[in-house]
Amino acid sequence: MIEVRDVIKKFDGFAALDTATLxxxxxxxxxxxxxxxxxxxxxxRHLTGIYRQDAGSLEIxxxxxxxxxELKARIAAIPDDWYFFLQATIRDMMRFYKGFYPNFSTxxxxxxxxxxxxxxxxxxxxxxxGMQKQVAFWLALSAMPDYLILDExxxxxxxxxxxxxxSLMMGDVSERGTTVLVSSHNLRELEDVCDHVGIMDHGKVxxxxxxxxxxxxxxxxxxxxxxxxxxxPADLPVLxxxxxxxxxxxxxxxxxxxxxxRVAAYDPMLIDAVPLTLEEIFIYELGGADYAVKDIVL
Amino acid sequence: MISLNYRDSRPIYxxxxxxxKKLIATGAIGADEKLPSVRALATQLxxxxxxxxxxxAELEGEGYTYSVPGKGSFAAGRGEADQARRAExxxxxxxxxxxxxxxxxxxEELAALLKEVKV
Numbered sequence: 001m002i003e004v005r006d007v008i009k010k011f012d013g014f015a016a017l018d019t020a021t022l023x024x025x026x027x028x029x030x031x032x033x034x035x036x037x038x039x040x041x042x043x044x045r046h047l048t049g050i051y052r053q054d055a056g057s058l059e060i061x062x063x064x065x066x067x068x069x070e071l072k073a074r075i076a077a078i079p080d081d082w083y084f085f086l087q088a089t090i091r092d093m094m095r096f097y098k099g100f101y102p103n104f105s106t107x108x109x110x111x112x113x114x115x116x117x118x119x120x121x122x123x124x125x126x127x128x129x130g131m132q133k134q135v136a137f138w139l140a141l142s143a144m145p146d147y148l149i150l151d152e153x154x155x156x157x158x159x160x161x162x163x164x165x166x167s168l169m170m171g172d173v174s175e176r177g178t179t180v181l182v183s184s185h186n187l188r189e190l191e192d193v194c195d196h197v198g199i200m201d202h203g204k205v206x207x208x209x210x211x212x213x214x215x216x217x218x219x220x221x222x223x224x225x226x227x228x229x230x231x232x233p234a235d236l237p238v239l240x241x242x243x244x245x246x247x248x249x250x251x252x253x254x255x256x257x258x259x260x261x262r263v264a265a266y267d268p269m270l271i272d273a274v275p276l277t278l279e280e281i282f283i284y285e286l287g288g289a290d291y292a293v294k295d296i297v298l
Numbered sequence: 299m300i301s302l303n304y305r306d307s308r309p310i311y312x313x314x315x316x317x318x319k320k321l322i323a324t325g326a327i328g329a330d331e332k333l334p335s336v337r338a339l340a341t342q343l344x345x346x347x348x349x350x351x352x353x354x355a356e357l358e359g360e361g362y363t364y365s366v367p368g369k370g371s372f373a374a375g376r377g378e379a380d381q382a383r384r385a386e387x388x389x390x391x392x393x394x395x396x397x398x399x400x401x402x403x404x405x406e407e408l409a410a411l412l413k414e415v416k417v
Contacts (some may be wrong), residue, residue, distance in 0.1 A: 028348070029346050029348075163344045166344040167340075167341045167342070167344040168341070170340040170341055170344055170345065170346065170347060171337060171340065171341040173340070173346070173347055174336055174337040174340050174341075174347035175337055188304065191310070192302075192310060192343075192344065192345045192346065192349075193344065193345060193346050194346060195346050195348040195349065212352070215309065274307055275307060275308070275309055277307075
């Protein structure tokens, strides 16, 4: 379990993390989302022991991460700019990883060689960006970590490879109970692989829920009211309303049954509840935090 | 055996549920046949194992499958599965018939329509 409590981190007076709090249950796949500059990468760098917080606590399995080599040997991370030694071949880096991770499985490394199909004698710096990411996954998965911490991990991977690495990780989650924390902007993809989601903005975690709760907590209704009723009744707790022709699209912060019942009281001609995608939830949740697509014509 | 449609507005666990319901109802998965393990399906579809677990739990709750601890999920006998499917389709039929009635189709016409349907 990863527990982050009220962490504050300031860079030259700017609070990149401002009382960030989150909990990642063991064996879950946690998607960390948020607009650019929300503090996702900063938080991840704390969890991998690169930054030290100014205040608050970060614990993995009840232990502080900072300078805790024993704990870090159980965490594999893929940052957005993965580090490798300039002259190193894949095999060299494998040896380096092996020195760090006592659980490193050479057997797995050999098996994954077939999956990634890159010559292990090649210098990593001569590989393309996407192939370097593949190598990062190759080594991280061979390290047999209990925690995988990934910062926008599948950027630069082709569609087949994306699925391939997710498939490998999902196998580890179900087999070994690996806990995965992943930051990404690809909400479509997170929706498939995550069971928990945290939304960050301005250095805070605005909300974190299981995906089931999140989708159960907000609903999109398409409603056609009876003749003469052109406005949405004022006492409906509507988060967002738009209208196209006679069809009102209402976003409400409650589950589908409750929302349908509330709207049904006005005896509309049509009510249709549609589940929201993670992308829509993201947009509407942050809409309240003053963040939305602006209609600007250039 | 199960394919996901990413443009479908239904949540993934429901797509998985419906996929298995169809396979069981058509007999593609026979009675007492084992469903793929959570792990196998998670890696095959690249989706979260908990999502699959949830779909399996609901399938069991609705009588389509039963689980044997330590062995996995198995398709229920045709009797149970058919009964669950029948109740579900009857509900859908009710909705559709209601919509037809509200469109001005008379009950007689509806009955005639029913007679036209071939098995």
